[in-house]
Amino acid sequence: MKVSALSPAEFSERLAGDGIRLAAGPFNCRLQSGVPEIAGELARLYAHHPLIDNTRFVDFHVAIQPGHGLRRWLRPQARFIVDAIEPFTPLPRDQSLPMLEWGLNWCITAYSQHILVIHAASVARGNRAAILPAPPGSGKSTLCAALVNRGWRLLSDELTMIRLDTGELMGLARPVSLKNASIDIIRNYAPDAFLTRPVLDTTKGTVALMAPTQASVEAVNTPTRAAWMVLPRYQAGADARLTPMGNGAAFMQLADNAMNYHILGARGFEAVGRTVDQCRNFSFEYSRLDDAIAVFEQLAGEQA
Amino acid sequence: MNHLLAALRDPHSVRQLSPAQWDLLVRQTRHANLLGRLYERLCAAGLEADIPRRPRNHLQSGAIMATQQQYSIRREARLLRDALAPYEIPLILLKGAAYVAGRLPAAQGRLFADIDILVPHERLDTAESALMLTGWQSSVTDAYDQRYYRRWMHELPAMRHVFRGTTLDVHHTILPPTARLKPDARLLIEASVEIPDLPGVRTLALEDLILHSASHLFHEGEPDNLLRDLTDLDLLLKHLGRDDAAWDALLARAQRLQLSGPLNLALRYTERLLDTPIPARIRKQAGNGSSGNAGQRLLDLLYSRMLRPQHPSTADRFTSVARKALYIRAHWLRMPPLLLAYHLAHKALFPPKPEALPPMDEKKAA
Numbered sequence: 001m002k003v004s005a006l007s008p009a010e011f012s013e014r015l016a017g018d019g020i021r022l023a024a025g026p027f028n029c030r031l032q033s034g035v036p037e038i039a040g041e042l043a044r045l046y047a048h049h050p051l052i053d054n055t056r057f058v059d060f061h062v063a064i065q066p067g068h069g070l071r072r073w074l075r076p077q078a079r080f081i082v083d084a085i086e087p088f089t090p091l092p093r094d095q096s097l098p099m100l101e102w103g104l105n106w107c108i109t110a111y112s113q114h115i116l117v118i119h120a121a122s123v124a125r126g127n128r129a130a131i132l133p134a135p136p137g138s139g140k141s142t143l144c145a146a147l148v149n150r151g152w153r154l155l156s157d158e159l160t161m162i163r164l165d166t167g168e169l170m171g172l173a174r175p176v177s178l179k180n181a182s183i184d185i186i187r188n189y190a191p192d193a194f195l196t197r198p199v200l201d202t203t204k205g206t207v208a209l210m211a212p213t214q215a216s217v218e219a220v221n222t223p224t225r226a227a228w229m230v231l232p233r234y235q236a237g238a239d240a241r242l243t244p245m246g247n248g249a250a251f252m253q254l255a256d257n258a259m260n261y262h263i264l265g266a267r268g269f270e271a272v273g274r275t276v277d278q279c280r281n282f283s284f285e286y287s288r289l290d291d292a293i294a295v296f297e298q299l300a301g302e303q304a
Numbered sequence: 305m306n307h308l309l310a311a312l313r314d315p316h317s318v319r320q321l322s323p324a325q326w327d328l329l330v331r332q333t334r335h336a337n338l339l340g341r342l343y344e345r346l347c348a349a350g351l352e353a354d355i356p357r358r359p360r361n362h363l364q365s366g367a368i369m370a371t372q373q374q375y376s377i378r379r380e381a382r383l384l385r386d387a388l389a390p391y392e393i394p395l396i397l398l399k400g401a402a403y404v405a406g407r408l409p410a411a412q413g414r415l416f417a418d419i420d421i422l423v424p425h426e427r428l429d430t431a432e433s434a435l436m437l438t439g440w441q442s443s444v445t446d447a448y449d450q451r452y453y454r455r456w457m458h459e460l461p462a463m464r465h466v467f468r469g470t471t472l473d474v475h476h477t478i479l480p481p482t483a484r485l486k487p488d489a490r491l492l493i494e495a496s497v498e499i500p501d502l503p504g505v506r507t508l509a510l511e512d513l514i515l516h517s518a519s520h521l522f523h524e525g526e527p528d529n530l531l532r533d534l535t536d537l538d539l540l541l542k543h544l545g546r547d548d549a550a551w552d553a554l555l556a557r558a559q560r561l562q563l564s565g566p567l568n569l570a571l572r573y574t575e576r577l578l579d580t581p582i583p584a585r586i587r588k589q590a591g592n593g594s595s596g597n598a599g600q601r602l603l604d605l606l607y608s609r610m611l612r613p614q615h616p617s618t619a620d621r622f623t624s625v626a627r628k629a630l631y632i633r634a635h636w637l638r639m640p641p642l643l644l645a646y647h648l649a650h651k652a653l654f655p656p657k658p659e660a661l662p663p664m665d666e667k668k669a670a
Contacts, residue, residue, distance in 0.1 A: 028358070057323040057358045061331070083331050084616050111334075113365035263372045 004047040012039040021058065022049040025172040025220045026161070028056055029104065032063035035078055035096045041196045042097065045175045045209055048217035060107040064096045082107055095199055098207045101175060105158055108172075109259045115170065116162040116271040117259045122155040122169060123147045125300040128227035129169050131160050131279070133257040136204070139234030139286075142182035145210055146289045147296060149190035154216035155224065159259075162226070164267050167274045173220040175209040183208045189289055228299055229254065229279040232286065240291035242282040242299075250281035306618050308332040311342060312535065313579050315349035326359040332613035336531045339366025340413030370413045377404045378502070380419055380470055385504045387438040388423075391430050395505050396422040396496045398475060398516060402507035403536070405499050410513075410539040414532075418462065418471035422508070424493060425476040432460060432474065439466045448650060456482050456643065478516045479523060480638045487519070487561040511550070511557045514540045518570035519563050524634050527627055528614050530607075537570050538578045551586045568592075569603070577611055606630055 003022060006014065014020050019032035020042075033039070060082060067077030067090050077090035080103035087106060091099050109117055120133035121144035130152075134140040141157050148154040155171035162169055178186055183198055183206065194211040229250055230242070245253075254272045255261050261268045280299075286292040307329040311318050321329060333342050343363035346355060355363065377400075385395040398420040403411040423431040444450055444461035453461040459475040477489035496506040508516060517540060521533040544550045558567040571590040574580035582592065595601060609626040612618040635644050 055322070055324050057327045057330075057356065059358060059362070083334070085335075111362060111365055113368040114361045263369060265372060265375070 001051045002047070003043060003049050003051060005051075006043070008040065008043065011043045012036060015039050015042070018054065019061075019063070020046070021052045021054060021056070022046060023052055024049060024104075024174050026170050027059040027108065027172070028052055030058045030061045031100065032061075033096070033100075034063070034065040035093060038064065038097045038100070041209075042100070044194050045097075045196070045211045047211065048214045049173075060104065060111070062100065062103055062107065064100050064103075066093065080106075091202075095202050095207075097196060097209060098177065098199055098202055101177060101209060104174070108159055108161075112161075113260055113263055115164060116261070116264060116268055118160040118162065118254060119158065119257045119259055120160040120254075121157045122160040122171070122226075123152040124155055124169070124171070124222075124224045125152055127222060127224050128300070129155060129224045130228040130230055130296065130299070131169075131226050131254070131275070132230055132232055133160070133253055134232050136179075138232055139182070140232055141176060141178055142185060142234070143232050143286070143289070143292060145176045145178060145182070145186045145193075146189055146293060148176065148213055148216060149186075149193055150293050152296070153219055153222075154212045155220075162271050162275060164264070164271050166223075167225070167271065167278070169224045169226055171216070171220040171222075171224065173212040173216040175211055177204075178208050178210055180205045185289070186210060226275050226279050229276065229281045231283045232292075233284065234287065235285045236287055238285045238287045240284070240286040240288070240295045242284050242295060245281040245283050247276050247281065250276045250279070253281075306332070306612055308336055308338065308342070308531075308613050309577060312338075312345065313577075315346050315351055318346060318351060319354050323356065323358075326356060328617055330359050330362045332615045332618060334362070334366075335528070335615040336613035337415055337529055338413070338532055338535065338613075339363050340368075340370035340415060341366075341532075341535060342413070343367040344413040366415070367413050370415050373415060374404045374411060376468075376470070377401050377416075377419065380468075381405050381502060381505050383438070384419070384421065384435075384472075385502075387434050387440075388431060389504065391427070391434050393423060393427050393431050393434070394493075394496070396493060397505065397507045398422055398478070399513075399520070400536075402513055403540075405502055405505055406507050408510075408513075408540070409543050410536045412539065414536070418473050420459075420473045420475060422475045422478070422489065422492065422496075425489065428460070428474070428476050435463060435472070435474070439468075440464065440472055441466060443471070448654070452647070456480060456639065479519055482639045482643060483523065483637060485519070485562045485565065485637075487515075487563055491561060492516075510540070510544055511554045512561075514544060514554060514570070515558055515561055515563045515567060518566040522566045522569045523637050527610055527630070530610050531613060534570075534573060534577065534611055538574045538580045541571075541574060541580050541582070545581060545583075548583065551583055555586065555589060569607075573607060573611060606633075 015033050016036060019030040021030045063081045065079050065081055066072045067079060071077040076093035078093045078096040078099055079086055079090045080088050080099050118133060120131050121140050122129050122131045123144055132140050132144060144157045154173050155169055157176040160169065187195060196209045198206045198208045200206050231253055251272055254275060307325060311329060333339050339362060344367060381397060388395050397405050400414050400416040401419045403414065440463040442461050443464045450461060458477045458480045459473050463472045478487055479485055492508055492512050495509040495512060497509055499505050499507060517533060517537050521530060544554060558564045568590040571582055572592050575582050575592055606626045606629055609623050610630055639647060
């Protein structure tokens with residue numbers, strides 16, 4: 001059964017009570033909220049995710065709750081809680097939904113040392129994936145959202161996860177977080193995609209979340225190997241251009257962006273090395289999304 | 305239901321757990337800071353294949369973090385030794401860092417927040433300067449706290465390394481000078497032992513590590529780590545127990561250091577909660593068998609609640625009372641009444657500000 005099978009009333013009731021228990025790729029999550037107004041958008045964002053029953057193991061028990069005492073009413077706040085632990089200071093209540101997403105990302109990076117976790121987007125065609133590591137502002141999420149709306153499967157827009165044993169990528173197919181100008185760009189580029197209302201004045205500026213496509217969620221557990229590592233850079237007016245990157249530089253890109261490279265020691269080194277070896281590595285300059293998509297189409301068309 | 309205690313006492317019991325029970329076990333274990341240790345324990349019992357995949361990911365993640373910390377602790381130990389060596393101050397490691405450097409079983413899967421070292425009182429100023437010269441700086445900025453530490457405590461305010469971010473506690477003895485019990489730090493330093501594969505790095509002797517762990521647990525342990533500390537004691541006592549005569553030496557040493565009280569509590573609760581094997585004659589001397597006087601029964605009530613994972617699933621309606629009572633007891637044991645009243649009044653009037661966490665930028669949130 002999928003989240004979309006719940007009526008809005010059932011969804012809200014569960015969210016306020018025992019929680020929405022769903023599977024996001026390899027992680028089972030239980031989402032609770034004492035902030036009822038996020039229910040509608042949350043249900044749309046996770047519409048295609050499978051529900052799991054309450055006898056299953058849950059990886060992350062997370063909740064968004066209103067601020068304590070006066071902060072319920074006066075400049076109201078929201079708190080993120082993972083199993084009675086509150087890892088962050090509260091945020092303004094209208095940031096509840098992005099906070100839930102950031103909180104889940106935090107859970108994955110803080111609690112998962114059995115995989116290599118890289119701060120990077122990843123998208124796939126069939127069983128071949130492109131990893132897009134990049135600093136904030138490079139247009140990584142915009143490019144990722146555009147690809148996902150043009151036939152690529154979303155693995156993750158923030159956290160690329162690599163298994164240490166097989167070297168395969170694991171997908172999450174969770175909402176894509178769009179910031180500032182990219183919100184309107186994607187609205188125009190993919191009018192059918194569901195985007196939440198923009199949330200103003202977060203630490204990252206204005207944020208809107210885009211729902212993953214149904215195809216991404218349904219195929220999230222398909223075994224996938226990294227085939228390309230593409231370091232994107234948005235450059236106003238530039239033509240789309242791929243430049244091959246040496247293995248050494250590519251290694252440093254992945255290692256620098258890995259959240260737990262320093263914790264995994266030798267295993268992290270091997271996982272990064274193996275990924276770089278099996279990928280064709282590029283840096284990528286672009287300004288127009290259509291041109292960028294064409295370049296990725298061409299990559300996907302080439303034989304591995 | 306306390307699944308963690310059951311799993312620690314009898315690792316094989318985990319074979320019967322349902323997925324929902326594994327769920328609770330992992331949550332309780334995370335709250336007790338024991339993920340890595342439980343994983344090592346289950347593996348040592350040959351149960352690795354019996355842990356379902358999802359809970360195994362969480363337990364193994366804890367063990368991987370612990371392994372990584374152990375590398376950095378051994379590296380910090382060498383750097384600290386080199387920082388103090390020019391002033392002929394020996395590096396003596398305490399607690400977790402000592403277990404790791406000495407490769408004791410108590411290092412198993414242990415996570416820790418800081419490194420603790422012991423410096424002779426008369427060399428404290430020199431040691432602090434030497435450490436500052438190599439990049440360690442005091443992390444406490446509040447004037448009251450600075451004064452409080454320097455005047456009344458057995459350690460300097462925590463130091464943090466400017467580049468590596470490691471936290472260091474520099475002790476000159478193992479209990480505050482104001483505490484009712486006054487173990488002589490010189491005896492501890494004299495008995496310290498050098499680690500064979502880390503020349504110039506010393507730890508307290510095994511008996512003294514046990515006594516320090518016990519006095520820390522029952523004087524000032526942070527509520528969230530009490531059960532973790534008790535499992536340290538379990539591992540240390542099992543290690544000591546390889547030599548039967550060492551038990552008598554431990555009791556004698558406790559008397560000499562005025563630490564029989566905390567040791568007796570340690571023996572009582574490791575045996576009761578973790579089934580630590582303790583010879584009959586030692587149990588008797590420590591008063592383990594008896595239910596004890598009213599004071600002991602009260603302590604049993606408090607510690608039976610606090611020596612649990614501090615997770616909502618193991619709490620009852622007395623847990624928060626027990627937490628407060630032990631907080632008061634810890635201070636009562638550490639300070640004379642007037643000083644305690646002054647200190648608590650200050651903390652009530654000027655409560656410490658909650659540390660603002662960095663915003664949730666993914667990189668920082670990690």
